[in-house]
Amino acid sequence: MRAMEKIGLLVGVFAFVVCAIYWGWTSTFVQGVEWVGVIGLMLAGLLGFMIAWYLWMTRRKLERDPSDDPLGEIDEIQGDYGFFSPHSWQPLFLAGAAAVCFLGLAVGWWLFIIGAFLAAPALVAWTFEYWKGPNAL
The missing domain is CATH 1.10.287 (Helix Hairpins)
Structure with a gap:
């Protein structure tokens, strides 16, 4: 789960860096800033940070995730993944x-x-x- 947290942080940081570059690139004295792209990139960065925060909070509540163990085996991941209806129309x-x-x-x-x-x-x-x-x- 730590790797997924790092991916969420990476997406958030990347989106905010690109947002700053995009803001500077599109800002002119005549027309101003192109706000749709700036706000979209800000929201993408916040989404990356939100995913990383959720995964961090979930990892704190769990015991140990086998995906964090480099020597872990696939059969260590056990448990019920939920009920999936096989025949629902x-x-x-x-x-x-x-x-x-x-x-x-x-x-x-x-x-x-x-x-x-x-x-x-x-x-x-x-x-x-x-x-x-x-x-x-």
């Missing part, structure tokens, strides 16, 4: 509804509203897909 329906919504941005708001009405039940069905018992939908 709900992401397909939600992706179709999202496609209709994005098409509605180009065609008209009426199509966006239809896509939103299609997306709401698909999202609810995907969220509550594995609820069992008396409170199931």
Whole structure:
């Protein structure tokens, strides 16, 4: 995890250095600074620092990460990575509804509203897909 922290710091420092160079390069007395690129590079630098900070905070809470051990083996990384549904159709329906919504941005708001009405039940069905018992939908 330390290597990923260093990559996040490297991205942050690089983006801020390039931001300073870009600011100086685009600033003129006639037109001023080109702010879109400057702000975009600042946000990219903050994103790199945010990733590095999150990984640092996570590493402090964990015991020892096998990826930090140069002599570590791949089988030392154990544990549950989460539950992944192998047979759910709900992401397909939600992706179709999202496609209709994005098409509605180009065609008209009426199509966006239809896509939103299609997306709401698909999202609810995907969220509550594995609820069992008396409170199931």
